[in-house]
Amino acid sequence: MSTIEQFDNAVMHTYGRLPIVLETGADRITTDENGDSFLDFGSGIGTNSLGYCNEAWADAVCEQVRKLQHTSNYFYTKVQSDFANRLCQITGYKRVFFGNSGAEANECAIKLARKYSFDKYGKGRHTIITLKNSFHGRTLCTLSATGQDSFHDFFFPFVEGFTYAEANNIDDLKAKLDDTVCAVMIEYVQGEGGVNPLESAYVDELYKLCGEKDVLVIADEVQTGVGRTGTFLAGEQYAKRADITTLAKGIAGGLPMGVCLANEKCMDVLGKGTHGSTFGGNPVACAGAMVVLDTVGQPDFLASVLAKGAHIRAALQQCEEVAEITGLGMMLGIRLKTKSAPDVLNEALRQGLLVLTAKEKIRLLPPLNITEAELDAGLSILKKCLTA
């Protein structure tokens, strides 16, 4: 039996997988069990921010795993403390809660927002407005938060208390901001929804309205955060810091970690016994994440992400087939004129390049430390696929 047959024998068929068995990775290249290599413009959906098996990252992870691989959260560890302090320093937030995924980070944000409101105003002010076409995760609560009808099937009953407003439509938001609302949750750039950035004027107005009513703003930066858009948080490009921000995908360089960051107003809302996670803040994940922070947190590095993003845009804009390029930094969506995104993805794969799709677009999330030469090699393959 082939690996794929054995795999399908034992693992639930919840994903539309490509027929490739990846075995090893080094920097921006991954190799399958037949020895075929692929340049990766997807980073495992934005998780491998420093590419595959980055040397400094792997050293830190291996050293930690030989020292102390895990301890319950009934104890303190220095590695978790160092990482949390550094993350607060870089982002300007006051407190961190650790989970293991984007969905868990968002669950924490939702619980925090509801408790903030309950503590201050009592029952009944629990509604969270999210945006249509958003994506916030796969747990029951984060599915409920996700503003796409296609995610609201099968698993009834869903979690109550979510309403969905149209992105970039301030009147719709105003109409839905009633006295039951405790928070508005946004992605500055909707990732899974098709790499659609919010308009600055809309974000300005949204913050203003929320500020007037003491409604919290939650920024789901699970995909946009940790340098992906060319600033450490995408919110910086809107000159905004949400009351609560969640991070996950790229934060630990490919190890599971999700964090929920709270500002001064929200820092003490979740007290002893109100939230938890067995694996949250795992020392090995923290050791890897520290290397990501030390690298991605540097202004020069962030500037290089912006420059490489601009380079990708300039190269692809020349393609006749490209209708539109959306996104920020190295989080890009490419709308095509005549070709289908899955066809282009498969053609790129045949030519040794991994890309992603988001709705009807090609989506690129290259490793943040990709070199210009690698970028050009990948772009030349992609351009060939778009012209063929």
Ligand SMILES: *Cc1c(COP(=O)(O)O)cnc(C)c1O
């Ligand atoms: C991927 C993603 C999530 C879910 O993260 P998981 O780690 O899969 O739970 C949530 N929000 C956004 C914006 C995402 O891109």
